[in-house]
Amino acid sequence: MNTRIAACSCGQLTATVLGEPARVSICHCLACQRRTGSVFGAQARFSQEQVSADGAASEYLRVGDAGSHARFRFCPNCGSTVYYTVDEMPRVVVIPVGAFAEPGFPGPTFSVYEERMHGWVGLPVNIEHMA
Structure with a gap:
């Protein structure tokens, strides 16, 4: 089984993951x-x-547009978000793809809040879209 480690910038906070993600997505919302600090979250x-x-x-x-409650966990030393949970999805942990620092990580299959997407951003051809 594949093991990956996500970490903050200073390495103090980590999340070890066994296996593959259920979904990889990108979000273009302003939050x-x-x-x-980028043009979307992955x-x-x-x-x-x-x-x-x-x-x-x-x-x-953070309370989302639809009222969901996202709890972002970040390093108190360097400020990097390493993982988050959504109260309305209690058995799910979400990890920013960049925290893995793994260029071979699986690409996104889902894109959301595209009405806020920067005009120059290109998406994979067969990605699922949600405005």
């Missing part, structure tokens, strides 16, 4: 743009049983 969804976290984490609660 993800602000959270990542994240991988795993079942809770696949993930174990280690290290100290601070938490930020």
Whole structure:
């Protein structure tokens, strides 16, 4: 079984994952743009049983457009988000793809909030779209 380790910039907070993600997606919402400092967020969804976290984490609660509650866990030293959970999906852990620092990580199959996508962003040909 494939093992991957996501980590913050300083390495203090990690999440070890066993197996493959259930879904890899990209989100163009403005909150993800602000959270990542990029033009979209790329994240991988795993079942809770696949993930174990280690290290100290601070938490930020964000309420989404539809009322969902996302709890972002980030390193209190360097500020990097390593994983998050959504209260309405209690058995799921979401990890930003960049936290794996693995160029061979599976690509996204789903794209959301495309009405906020930057005009110069190109998407994979066979990705599922959700406005």
